[in-house]
Amino acid sequence: MEEAAATNCSICCCTTVNKIVMVVFMIFLMFAILFGNALTLAVVLGTKHFHTPHGYLKASLAAADLAVGLFVVPLSVYAEMTLMLTDAAPGWTVRNSRHTPLHPCSVIGPVFAGCTLVSITTVFLLTIERSVAVLKPLHKEAVITKRRTSMLIVFSWTGSFFLALSPLIFSRKLALEYNACSRMCIYALGATEFPRQAWHIILLFPAFDFTLLLGTIVTNIISFTTIRHHSKKRRRLAQAGCQSTSGPSFSDIKAAKTIGALTLVFTASFTPVAVFVVGNVSGNEWCNFSFLAFWLLAASSCWNVIIYSVRDQKFRLRARQLLLFSKTKTSSP
Structure with missing residues (x-):
């Protein structure tokens, strides 16, 4: 038992101080995710200016991240506080x-996996939406409609959660457990070696992640190349005393750069988990890396509101108005 405990002892929980720091971090992250994404939904859904296909996708991303703060992180907080106290x-x-029977991870595990896949899919859709606005600005409103965007959002949620549940549907060798290293609910195997079928199923996650992330990065590169070309053209026309009426608008360019920043953050957050899954299937436990990878992924759920606040002035102003109104309403008699 002592040997097993030492094997599963990651940097988060080997000492009392580490355990306290870990629980404080989890609680802080939970409230940051809840506050940030609730604020994003309030701004997007409560402001007519954001009732656009782009705004719908932002709301979908915030809803997926909010679910992580509502269900995934609190379970880890409960388990770790119970163990510590x-x-x-x-x-x-x-x-x-x-x-x-009725294992908590049977619900929380698929929720975390599904919301993660929804986030990746939504970032990809945001990138496609911005690329159309940059590459085909005159056709933007005809191609990107609220109806089509809503259908894509429904499809992304349905497909993502089906993929999240696929290991349980297609293999009886796989189960969900509260992992002693990652301190989260993840897929696990009761045998000492992965059967070939289970090996293929569990690799669906990194394959899906890397495919969409690669597509997102390539699309961003194409969009930024086009933006750079139009910027040079506008500068040349401005020096000649002319004004360009073609090309993407400044708001579309700024939005594309915001999505580019979001892509970088999500890529940096998702890649370690995908690497860990591949390594875990190959027989590597990587206990410390497991904790860092999964909680870096969870922390990505509060980055969207930070990026919007820094990059999007209209979002920042509306969020400030909501916060000031809430503060004024609370302080009034």
């Missing part, structure tokens, strides 16, 4: 979903 972990944390 009573020196005994809840019984379900030492058994997987195949051996425990």
Whole structure:
């Protein structure tokens, strides 16, 4: 037992100080995710200016991130606080979903995986939407409609959660467990080696992630190349005393750059988990890396509101108005 505990002892929980820091970090992250994404939804849904296909996609991304703060992180906080205060972990944390009826990870695991896939898909759709605005500005309103965007959002949620549940649907060898290294609900195997079928199924996640991320990066490169070309053209025309009426608008260019920043953050957050999954299938436990990878991924759920606040002036002003109104309403008698 001591040897097993030492094997699963990651940097987060080997000492009392580390455990306290870990729980404080989890609680802070939970409230940051809840506050940031609730604010994003309030701004997007409560402001007519954001009732656009672009705004709908932002709301979808915020909803997926909000679910992480509502369901995924609180379960980890509960498990770790119980362990820290009573020196005994809840019984379900030492058994997987195949051996425990109504195991919490049976719900939380697919929610985390599904919301992660929704986030990746939504960032990809945001990139495509901005690329159309940059590459084909005259056809933007005809190609990108609210109806089509809403259908794509429904499809992305449905497809993402089907993919998240696919390991449980297509393999009886896989289960969900509260992992002692990552301190989260993840997919696990009861055997010592991965059967070939389970190996293929579990690799669906990094394959899907890297395919969409690669497509997102390539699309961003094409968009930024076009933006650079139009910027040079506008400068030449401005020096000649002419004014360009073609090409993307400044608001579309700024929005494309915002989505580019969002892509960089999400790529940096998703890549470690994908690498860990591939390494885990190959037989590597990587306990410390597991904790860092999964919680870096969870932390990405509060980055969107930070990026919008820095890059989007209209979003920043509207968010400030909502916060000031809420503060004034709370302080009034």
